[in-house]
Amino acid sequence: MQKVRIKDIAAIAGVSPGTVDRVIHNRGNVSDKARQRVLEVMQELNYQPNIIASTLAYNRTFRLAIMTPSPKHDTYWELPYSGITKAWNNVKHYGVMIDEYFYHPLLESSFQARAKQVLHDRPDAVLLAAETEKESLDFIHSCLKKNIQCMLINTLLESPDILGYVGQDSFQSGILAAKLLSNVVQKSDYLMIIHAEEHFEQSRHLIEKESGFRQFLEQHGNQKIEQLVLKNHSEDYIRMELGDFISKHGKPGGIFVSNSRGYLIAQALKELDAHCHLVGFDLIEPNIRLLNEGAILYLINQNAELQGYYALMSIVNKCILKKEVPARHFLPIDIVVPENVSYYLDSMHWLS
Amino acid sequence: MQKVRIKDIAAIAGVSPGTVDRVIHNRGNVSDKARQRVLEVMQELNYQPNIIASTLAYNRTFRLAIMTPSPKHDTYWELPYSGITKAWNNVKHYGVMIDEYFYHPLLESSFQARAKQVLHDRPDAVLLAAETEKESLDFIHSCLKKNIQCMLINTLLESPDILGYVGQDSFQSGILAAKLLSNVVQKSDYLMIIHAEEHFEQSRHLIEKESGFRQFLEQHGNQKIEQLVLKNHSEDYIRMELGDFISKHGKPGGIFVSNSRGYLIAQALKELDAHCHLVGFDLIEPNIRLLNEGAILYLINQNAELQGYYALMSIVNKCILKKEVPARHFLPIDIVVPENVSYYLDSMHWLS
DNA sequence: TGACAAATTGTGTGCGAACACAGTATCAAT
DNA sequence: ATTGATACTGTGTTCGCACACAATTTGTCA
Numbered sequence: 001m002q003k004v005r006i007k008d009i010a011a012i013a014g015v016s017p018g019t020v021d022r023v024i025h026n027r028g029n030v031s032d033k034a035r036q037r038v039l040e041v042m043q044e045l046n047y048q049p050n051i052i053a054s055t056l057a058y059n060r061t062f063r064l065a066i067m068t069p070s071p072k073h074d075t076y077w078e079l080p081y082s083g084i085t086k087a088w089n090n091v092k093h094y095g096v097m098i099d100e101y102f103y104h105p106l107l108e109s110s111f112q113a114r115a116k117q118v119l120h121d122r123p124d125a126v127l128l129a130a131e132t133e134k135e136s137l138d139f140i141h142s143c144l145k146k147n148i149q150c151m152l153i154n155t156l157l158e159s160p161d162i163l164g165y166v167g168q169d170s171f172q173s174g175i176l177a178a179k180l181l182s183n184v185v186q187k188s189d190y191l192m193i194i195h196a197e198e199h200f201e202q203s204r205h206l207i208e209k210e211s212g213f214r215q216f217l218e219q220h221g222n223q224k225i226e227q228l229v230l231k232n233h234s235e236d237y238i239r240m241e242l243g244d245f246i247s248k249h250g251k252p253g254g255i256f257v258s259n260s261r262g263y264l265i266a267q268a269l270k271e272l273d274a275h276c277h278l279v280g281f282d283l284i285e286p287n288i289r290l291l292n293e294g295a296i297l298y299l300i301n302q303n304a305e306l307q308g309y310y311a312l313m314s315i316v317n318k319c320i321l322k323k324e325v326p327a328r329h330f331l332p333i334d335i336v337v338p339e340n341v342s343y344y345l346d347s348m349h350w351l352s
Numbered sequence: 353m354q355k356v357r358i359k360d361i362a363a364i365a366g367v368s369p370g371t372v373d374r375v376i377h378n379r380g381n382v383s384d385k386a387r388q389r390v391l392e393v394m395q396e397l398n399y400q401p402n403i404i405a406s407t408l409a410y411n412r413t414f415r416l417a418i419m420t421p422s423p424k425h426d427t428y429w430e431l432p433y434s435g436i437t438k439a440w441n442n443v444k445h446y447g448v449m450i451d452e453y454f455y456h457p458l459l460e461s462s463f464q465a466r467a468k469q470v471l472h473d474r475p476d477a478v479l480l481a482a483e484t485e486k487e488s489l490d491f492i493h494s495c496l497k498k499n500i501q502c503m504l505i506n507t508l509l510e511s512p513d514i515l516g517y518v519g520q521d522s523f524q525s526g527i528l529a530a531k532l533l534s535n536v537v538q539k540s541d542y543l544m545i546i547h548a549e550e551h552f553e554q555s556r557h558l559i560e561k562e563s564g565f566r567q568f569l570e571q572h573g574n575q576k577i578e579q580l581v582l583k584n585h586s587e588d589y590i591r592m593e594l595g596d597f598i599s600k601h602g603k604p605g606g607i608f609v610s611n612s613r614g615y616l617i618a619q620a621l622k623e624l625d626a627h628c629h630l631v632g633f634d635l636i637e638p639n640i641r642l643l644n645e646g647a648i649l650y651l652i653n654q655n656a657e658l659q660g661y662y663a664l665m666s667i668v669n670k671c672i673l674k675k676e677v678p679a680r681h682f683l684p685i686d687i688v689v690p691e692n693v694s695y696y697l698d699s700m701h702w703l704s
Numbered sequence: 705t706g707a708c709a710a711a712t713t714g715t716g717t718g719c720g721a722a723c724a725c726a727g728t729a730t731c732a733a734t
Numbered sequence: 735a736t737t738g739a740t741a742c743t744g745t746g747t748t749c750g751c752a753c754a755c756a757a758t759t760t761g762t763c764a
Binding site: 003005006007017018021022024025027049050051052053054055056057058059 | 719720721722723
């Protein structure tokens, strides 16, 4: 397994390094005879280009635009951004440059403005969180025309023009939540799904989680489901709503909270002295605390930091290292209990 | 964030690149005045060495010895080896060379012979699976004397002389198994722990899993536990043993199989028409099949492929890239059900 | 002040690959 | 025979860094 260099191939094939280089990069101006010979020798010696030397010689820069909601306006996006940063630390020497184009998650005009900037700056690729469907599709199309590659993150948008997708599988995580609850509740009990988000109809992730949840239950015993939408996050409001709901419908066998606000519901239940099995999402501090206290039964985790990490790595692998990457990369859906939570916290400490 | 080169620093500090180089590498023979000036400028421009160019210029080779049980004799070791190979694909350009010193897992003499070879060949580092304590400690000590770094994998051995450890936390996975079962069984039922391994007393992992399992139950309701050791893997034998056991003790509320042979027990239970909740280990094909059929309730997964991957990456990060790496790296303990199993299979497809 | 050693600093080469450019060969047209 | 066009090939420079070696400065003592 010793290293084979262009020089070596050239010597054995009886040509100059330049010719070997031309063959390797299909740069033409090589006689058929020479090309054949070079290819033969390359095959024979199993030539593997030295990517280190190659990178140095190219001396290129690869400009990547990061286009996600601003972490300042939505702290969730700190996680993917952190993953992106960690990945960047591992690949910056390939000449990768990052420019941020954070947009306001609720202002469409903000997205449009950023999109315009990106198209003007013409980076080599865009890492895009496509929060709104129509605008994003238009943008992707414009990028294509300007030869800018698009990698999607967090929300999957069906488009043939994208480089790939890295993110969650919300539907499947809804299925999983249903499975976990159905393992621990009585058939006679009803289950409850809570969206702690006023405009949950506008969040594809929440809708998909609910669909998955319902589908599983329909296919496995058709347990009864009640839904509750909590319009704000104040403790009093939630406690009242829950209290009313329970006195009306009786205590549910299990509760599925579709976003990261599980801790609010668990806390309210504690205060109402009405413990029940609760499945929530995301390893944020209050959730973990209530998980450890037993007020939350399971947390489902789709590592958002890894999302950013993989997304950037995929772009680099594909565009710079010319490796094959999967078109769709779904993060694992981890089941978290107090006994294994620590392994998922700071899951990327081993990276830079 | 433009790039700063040694040249640039030299020019601004008014010295030659050679001097800057000497400062960076603490190679001495630099006047205090020059060193101060250079350090100042480096600080000011936030110099980050170009590791690509550095690697190319070093033109060193780093020889790594892989010392694990032979994958031929124990197929488990195919997984770490596969992870090692994938990691190697990502770092081979740093001049990493791998030599294999597989030993026979049951022959102590085989280990000794390999150890002798390694000490003779004097690699830069060893990736060691320390299956037996005493011999391994001796070996680690010998390595230290010859300035060979040791990274442990799979089995943690307490020694101050090691570079680090990457692997499982067996005790904790036993705890987790107990937790999962206690969530689904009646307090009145008894639990069963099965070691499908004749000489389980000699396997630290199995012992630790059992300890964890028992500890959790002692601390949470003190559920009754029965133990069964299966001395061989023949279907008839297992069915008979289980049948006898159940007719003697009654059907257990849940079964914990401490190694990857859960499928054998699940199969036997099916044939005995005695379904019960079963928690097993490892995502091997028969286990996954029986998980999907519902004959296994949970599988616990500690990705053995990642183990090899992280181990090699840790060595490279530490010894070549001079980054800090954690002294102990435990793999996550994944809870696997049919609804999320696919994400853990081929979990490394995104690498090389 | 000169001689000479020690301390410090500068210069140059090589790592492997990419690519511009100069150079050679071939052949047809004049 | 000379020119020009085309097809092909080799050479040399570059990337940023490491390190050997040459060159220079500084210090010491007679």
